[in-house]
Amino acid sequence: MMASRDFDESATFLISVAAELAGMHAQTLRTYDRLGLVTPQRTSGGGRRYSTRDVELLREIQRLSQEEGVNLAGIKRIIDLENQVDALSQRVRELGDELQQARGRRGGELVPVPRTSALVVWQPRNRRPKS
Secondary structure, three states: OOOOOOOOOOOEEOHHHHHHHHOOOHHHHHHHHHHOOOOOEEOOOOOEEEEHHHHHHHHHHHHHHHOOOOOHHHHHHHHHHHHHHHHHHHHHHHHHHHHHHHHHHHOOOOOOOOOOOOOOOOOOOOOOOOO
């Protein structure tokens, strides 16, 4: 599996350079693009521009295919699942940040409540209901 790394997304390579860096033929990169395994950036003229992250992904595709014997459909599924895990991990981090902010604003604690079908109305102690 691809390890999460910080990539310089500003660096881009022509298809011929990306193919050489990944140890593949340029036509293979075109096929992978067509299949949705790797989605390079496009120039205004439609030319493919591969990032460092794309090249790492191409290397991982090659490893999975050659060393692990995974077919392209399986590789696509693995990539999709890894992307989903990355997105969910990012969302967990965002929710954790929101929780910390909410705790800071309220000055209190969040307490787990056992699951029940009862309806509970809670009001802060220092406030009274409006008449």
